[in-house]
Amino acid sequence: MNAEIIAVGTEMLLGEIVNTNAQYVAKLLARYGVPSYYQTVVGDNPKRLASTIELAETRSHLIFLIGGLGPTPDDLTKQTLAQHLGISLKTDANALAKLTAWQQQTQKKMPANNLAQAYYLDGGEPLKNQTGLAVGSYLSKDDHDYFVLPGPPREMLPMVDHEVEPRLARLAGRQQIFMSRMLRFFGSGESSIADCLADLIDQQRNPTIATYIKDYEVGVRLTARADSEEAAMQLLTPLITEVKNRLSEYYVGAGEDRRVSDEVVRLLKEKQLTVTAAESLTAGLFQATLASISGASEVFPGGFVTYANGVKEQLLGIKSATIEDNGVVSAKVAEEMAELSERKLSTDFGLGFTGVAGPDELEGKPVGTVFIALAMRDRPTIVAEYHFAGERNEIRGRSVEAGLKMLYDQLNNK
Known part of the structure; x- marks a missing residue:
C-alpha cells in the first residue's frame, strides 16, 4: 500500500499560503510505514482536480484530498470526487445540527450553500470536525481508500489525529512504522555538528541520522524503522544518548517544534x-x-x-x-x-x-x-x-x- 496527497486550493499555487497540511499527513504516513511517493497541489478547478485524482489512482492506493470543503462556490472537492466515482453525497446529521446551532448562536441567516459543509461521500464515513463546520469523509471503493479533509490547519490537524489515524492504523496492519526524534543544538554550525557525528552518519543503517538548520539552531533527526513503537524506541534510545553526550555543550532540548x-x-x-x-x-x-x-x-x-x-x-x-x-x-x-x-x-x-x-x-x-x-x-x-x-x-x-x-x-x- 502506498499513499498520495493532493492539496486543493488556488491560494497555494499563488504563494499566498504554505502547504503545511501535506507535511503533517506525510509524517503520519511515515510513522505507519506507508510510502508516499507523490504530493500534488491543484487549484480550485473541478476539471483539473478530476484529472489529478484519476492520475493518482493509477499509482497510489490511498489518496488524501485536503481543502475545498468550505461553503463558497469554488469549494468543490467532495462534489468533484463524488462525480468522478459515480456516487452521490449524503448529509451528516451531526454536522447539520452543528451548522444549525452556529446559525442560531450568531443570529445570522445561513446561505443554502453552507449546507454543503455537512456532505460526505455516500457509502463512506463522515469524519468529525472538532473545531470547524465542514465534515470530512472516508471512503473505500474499487481498491482505493479516499480521505477528504478540510484545508484550515486548525480543522485538519485534529481531524487527522482523531479521525484519520485510527483508520490508517487499521489499513496499515502489520507494516513497519517509522519513529523519529529531533534533538536541537545551539552554538555550533551544522557542518561542525555533522563532523562530530561523522562516524555515526557513515555507519548508519537503522536508525538513520540527518542534520537540519532550524532557524538559529541545528536539528539532528534520528529515525528508526521497526515493527512496533516499542521496538523503534529500543533502537533510538542508545543513539539519542550517544549524540547528546557528544554534543552536550550545545544541547538545548528535543522536539520538532520545541525551541x-x-x-x-x-x-x-x-x-x-x-x-x-x-x-x-x-x-x-x-x-x-x-x-x-x-x-x-x-x-x-x-x-x-x-x-x-x-x-x-x-x-x-x-x-x-x-x-x-x-x-x-x-x-x-x-x-x-x-x-x-x-x-x-x-x-x-x-x-x-x-x-x-x-x-x-x-x-x-x-x-x-x-x-x-x-x-x-x-x-x-x-x-x-x-x-x-x-x-x-x-x-x-x-x-x-x-x-x-x-x-x-x-x-x-x-
Whole structure:
C-alpha cells in the first residue's frame, strides 16, 4: 500500500499560503510505514482536480484530498470526487445540527450553500470536525481508500489525529512504522555538528541520522524503522544518548517544534524561578520570545527596553560615566544592565543585551559584536562576548538565542 496527497486550493499555487497540511499527513504516513511517493497541489478547478485524482489512482492506493470543503462556490472537492466515482453525497446529521446551532448562536441567516459543509461521500464515513463546520469523509471503493479533509490547519490537524489515524492504523496492519526524534543544538554550525557525528552518519543503517538548520539552531533527526513503537524506541534510545553526550555543550532540548525558549520557561516553572531582562540591541525581542510561550507570566514579571543611553540611565540607573568610560557596547554595560534589572524586579535572573546589530559599526566595534550578561541571585554575574554574522535581524535573533542558551545552561547546572 502506498499513499498520495493532493492539496486543493488556488491560494497555494499563488504563494499566498504554505502547504503545511501535506507535511503533517506525510509524517503520519511515515510513522505507519506507508510510502508516499507523490504530493500534488491543484487549484480550485473541478476539471483539473478530476484529472489529478484519476492520475493518482493509477499509482497510489490511498489518496488524501485536503481543502475545498468550505461553503463558497469554488469549494468543490467532495462534489468533484463524488462525480468522478459515480456516487452521490449524503448529509451528516451531526454536522447539520452543528451548522444549525452556529446559525442560531450568531443570529445570522445561513446561505443554502453552507449546507454543503455537512456532505460526505455516500457509502463512506463522515469524519468529525472538532473545531470547524465542514465534515470530512472516508471512503473505500474499487481498491482505493479516499480521505477528504478540510484545508484550515486548525480543522485538519485534529481531524487527522482523531479521525484519520485510527483508520490508517487499521489499513496499515502489520507494516513497519517509522519513529523519529529531533534533538536541537545551539552554538555550533551544522557542518561542525555533522563532523562530530561523522562516524555515526557513515555507519548508519537503522536508525538513520540527518542534520537540519532550524532557524538559529541545528536539528539532528534520528529515525528508526521497526515493527512496533516499542521496538523503534529500543533502537533510538542508545543513539539519542550517544549524540547528546557528544554534543552536550550545545544541547538545548528535543522536539520538532520545541525551541530553547520553551525549555527555559519549562525549567523556570519547574524550579519556581523568575527572570527579567534589560535589552538594548534586541529591543525587547528576548522578552517577546519568552512572553510568546504559554505560562510565561508565572516566571517573567516584565523587563526593560533601554535602547537609548539616556533611557539606560533613567530606567536602570546606569551612570553616564560608566557608558562614557567603557562604551555602550561593552561587557561592563551588559553586566550592569543585567544586575540592575534583576535587583529592580527582585527576580532570580536578569539578562543584559548590548551590541552592534548594524548596518554600521558603533564605537569602533564591528557589526555583530554582542555582549550578553546573566546576573543571578547570590551568584557571580556571567558576561559573554559574541561575534555573530548575518543581517541586522539575524544578529538580533542569534543574540536572543545565545541569551536563552546561557540561562538554559544555568538552569541545568552546566
